[in-house]
Amino acid sequence: MTDAAPRLTRAAMLRAGTSLPVPPVRIVHLGIGGFHRAHQAWFTARAAGGERWGIAAFTGRSAGVAESLEPQDGLYTLVERGAETDRFEVIGSIAEVHEASSPRFDELVAAPQTAVITLTVTEAGYHLDAAGALDLADPDIAHDVDAIRRGGASLRTPIARLTRALRLRHDNGAGPVAVVSCDNLPRNDRVVEDAVARFAAACEWDAAPWQVSFVATSVDRITPRTTPADTREVEQETGWHDEGVVVTEPFADWTLSGAFPAGRPRWESAGARFVADIEPYERRKLLVLNGGHLVLAFGGLLRGHATVADAMRDPACRDALDRFWEAAAVAVGAEIETADYRRALTERFENARIAHHLSQIAVDTATKLRLRIVPVLSAALADGRDPDAALDVLRDWAACLRSGLIEPGRAPEELRTDLIAGLEAGLAATVVTAVEPTLHPIALAEEST
Structure with missing residues (x-):
C-alpha cells in the first residue's frame, strides 16, 4: 500500500463524498471468489432496490478473499475490460465477508431475514460420485457426517455446512428460503437438492419438511485471475488502494428457473433472465x-x-x-x-x-x-x-x-x-x-x- 492511495473502505469513500451504506443482509453466499463478485454480487448491486439486499459472503477453499475484503468493509473495484477501454465501478453489495468455518454462516442461514442462499463452490466442491450423486464414501464427506454425529463443529465441505445450517433454520422456524447454485453443473438445482437430502439422511435427519426451494441457473461471465498489474491500474485510475480488485468482460448473463418463496432482488432489472425451462x-x-x-x-x-x-x-x-x-x-x-x-x-x-x-x-x-x-x-x-x-x-x-x-x-x-x-x-x-x-x-x- 502506498502513502498516496488510501485503502478502499466505506468510511474513506464517505470522506471523499460518496456514500455506500452497508446494506442489510438478506442473501448468504458460500464460495466467494472472483466470479461471484463479477456476477451475482454485481447483479445485486445493479438491481432496482438492490441496496436492500446485502450479501454475507463466506470463502470456499481459501481464506484469502476474506482477508482482502474484510478490512475494506466488503467493497471492491470491478474492472470491465472491453476491447479498447476499461470501466471501473466500486461494488457495495457485500455487507459482510467471513472465512468458511465462521459460525456466522449458521447464524445467518438460520436468520428469518435471510431469503436467498447462493453457491459458487465449483463442480469439484460438490463431491459427487460416478453417478452424479453426493459421494458418501468421499473422505471429506465421511469426515463431516462423523463430525456432525459426534457433535463436532469443524466441517470440511460446502454441502455439509449448507445442510447443517438449513437444519438449524428449520429448527428455528425461520421460514422458507431459496438455494441457488451458480456452478456449471447440469440441473444444478437437482444436484444440490439431492446432495442436501443424501447428506441429511446420512446424519439421520429428514430434509423433506425444511421449506427449501432449489433454483436452477445458467451463469456466464469470463473472469480471469486478477494480477498485480490490475491492482496497480485500479490505484492509478481511481485513487484507491484495493486488495479485492476483480477484472471481467463487459458481457454478463444469468438465467434462472425456480421459486423464491421469501423474495429476491429484482435481478431482471439488471439484465437477468427468468425462464420456465432452464435446460x-x-x-x-x-x-x-x-x-x-x-x-x-x-x-x-x-x-x-x-x-x-x-x-x-x-x-x-x-x-x-x-x-x-x-x-x-x-x-x-x-x-x-x-x-x-x-x-x-x-x-x-x-x-x-x-x-x-x-x-x-x-x-x-x-x-x-x-x-x-x-x-x-x-x-x-x-x-x-x-x-x-x-x-x-x-x-x-x-x-x-x-x-x-x-x-x-x-x-x-x-x-x-x-x-x-x-x-x-x-x-x-x-x-x-x-x-x-x-x-x-x-x-x-x-x-x-
Missing part, C-alpha cells in the same frame, strides 16, 4: 461456451499459447473450435438458437485485453470433459455423424496430460472413472479408446466395462 440455456452454455473453452485450452496449450485470445489467433485452433461448434450446435438442439450466440462468443474470445489463461480453464478436466465434450460425442455417434471434432478434444487432453502441460490432479483410476461415469458401455469404450494411445503410461486406458 436449453444450460445445454447451450455448457456445450458451446464451456466446451469451446476446453477445445482452445488443450489445443492452445499444445501449440504454446497462454490465453484464449492467443489461441483464437491460431488458424489451427480456430478450425478445431469451428468444427466442434458445428457438432455442438446439433447436440444443443433446435429449440434454442446458437448462430448468434457463437458470433457473440467469437467476439468475446477474441478480446485480447481479457487475459483468460488456458491453464485456468484446464483444471478438474475429467469432470469438465464428461459434462461438456462427451455429450457432443454421444450425439454425433447417435446420429451417425463424424465424431472426430469431439474425439480430437479428448485426444488433445490426453496429450496435455502426458506432456505435463496440465496436472492430473487425481490418481489415474479416479480420472478414468470420472471421465466415463454414467456412460453406456459402447460410449465409454469409445472415449477410452480415443485417449489410450497417449494416456497408457498413466494407466487411464483400462477395460472400460
Whole structure:
C-alpha cells in the first residue's frame, strides 16, 4: 500500500463524498471468489432496490478473499475490460465477508431475514460420485457426517455446512428460503437438492419438511485471475488502494428457473433472465461456451499459447473450435438458437485485453470433459455423424496430460472413472479408446466395462 492511495473502505469513500451504506443482509453466499463478485454480487448491486439486499459472503477453499475484503468493509473495484477501454465501478453489495468455518454462516442461514442462499463452490466442491450423486464414501464427506454425529463443529465441505445450517433454520422456524447454485453443473438445482437430502439422511435427519426451494441457473461471465498489474491500474485510475480488485468482460448473463418463496432482488432489472425451462440455456452454455473453452485450452496449450485470445489467433485452433461448434450446435438442439450466440462468443474470445489463461480453464478436466465434450460425442455417434471434432478434444487432453502441460490432479483410476461415469458401455469404450494411445503410461486406458 502506498502513502498516496488510501485503502478502499466505506468510511474513506464517505470522506471523499460518496456514500455506500452497508446494506442489510438478506442473501448468504458460500464460495466467494472472483466470479461471484463479477456476477451475482454485481447483479445485486445493479438491481432496482438492490441496496436492500446485502450479501454475507463466506470463502470456499481459501481464506484469502476474506482477508482482502474484510478490512475494506466488503467493497471492491470491478474492472470491465472491453476491447479498447476499461470501466471501473466500486461494488457495495457485500455487507459482510467471513472465512468458511465462521459460525456466522449458521447464524445467518438460520436468520428469518435471510431469503436467498447462493453457491459458487465449483463442480469439484460438490463431491459427487460416478453417478452424479453426493459421494458418501468421499473422505471429506465421511469426515463431516462423523463430525456432525459426534457433535463436532469443524466441517470440511460446502454441502455439509449448507445442510447443517438449513437444519438449524428449520429448527428455528425461520421460514422458507431459496438455494441457488451458480456452478456449471447440469440441473444444478437437482444436484444440490439431492446432495442436501443424501447428506441429511446420512446424519439421520429428514430434509423433506425444511421449506427449501432449489433454483436452477445458467451463469456466464469470463473472469480471469486478477494480477498485480490490475491492482496497480485500479490505484492509478481511481485513487484507491484495493486488495479485492476483480477484472471481467463487459458481457454478463444469468438465467434462472425456480421459486423464491421469501423474495429476491429484482435481478431482471439488471439484465437477468427468468425462464420456465432452464435446460436449453444450460445445454447451450455448457456445450458451446464451456466446451469451446476446453477445445482452445488443450489445443492452445499444445501449440504454446497462454490465453484464449492467443489461441483464437491460431488458424489451427480456430478450425478445431469451428468444427466442434458445428457438432455442438446439433447436440444443443433446435429449440434454442446458437448462430448468434457463437458470433457473440467469437467476439468475446477474441478480446485480447481479457487475459483468460488456458491453464485456468484446464483444471478438474475429467469432470469438465464428461459434462461438456462427451455429450457432443454421444450425439454425433447417435446420429451417425463424424465424431472426430469431439474425439480430437479428448485426444488433445490426453496429450496435455502426458506432456505435463496440465496436472492430473487425481490418481489415474479416479480420472478414468470420472471421465466415463454414467456412460453406456459402447460410449465409454469409445472415449477410452480415443485417449489410450497417449494416456497408457498413466494407466487411464483400462477395460472400460
